[in-house]
Amino acid sequence: MRRLFSTFAHGLPGAGLLLMRLVAAIVLIVYGIAALRGGPPLGSAILHVVTTGLGILLLAGLWTPVSGVLVAVIAVWHAFSHPGDPWSCVMLGTLGAALALLGPGAWSVDAYLFGWKRIDLRDRKS
Numbered sequence: 001m002r003r004l005f006s007t008f009a010h011g012l013p014g015a016g017l018l019l020m021r022l023v024a025a026i027v028l029i030v031y032g033i034a035a036l037r038g039g040p041p042l043g044s045a046i047l048h049v050v051t052t053g054l055g056i057l058l059l060a061g062l063w064t065p066v067s068g069v070l071v072a073v074i075a076v077w078h079a080f081s082h083p084g085d086p087w088s089c090v091m092l093g094t095l096g097a098a099l100a101l102l103g104p105g106a107w108s109v110d111a112y113l114f115g116w117k118r119i120d121l122r123d124r125k126s
């Protein structure tokens with residue numbers, strides 16, 4: 001993960017990435033749970049479970065590049081395969097792609113697990 005991002009953004013850029021992750025995650029989780037409560041067929045139910053799982057991963061900031069790419073792919077597929085207004089899918093796909101490219105930010109599980117660690121060495125006094 002560290003090879004993908006040289007640093008995890010702190011301060012206002014990190015807060016912006018956190019806000020992007022929260023918005024995308026809440027939309028994915030609410031949409032996935034609402035679709036599952038409607039009792040879709042098995043193939044569609046698997047897609048909604050994956051969508052809800054991606055929302056949970058984005059909410060935590062875990063595996064954000066992979067989750068973002070999958071969100072973008074699912075959103076683009078949904079925009080082209082379902083009739084109606086595609087703009088909400090385009091917006092969600094754009095958020096997923098942006099998170100995949102920019103990273104999760106400092107307030108994420110990815111930053112905790114894969115971020116730079118500071119090691120303080122004490123002098124040995126004999």
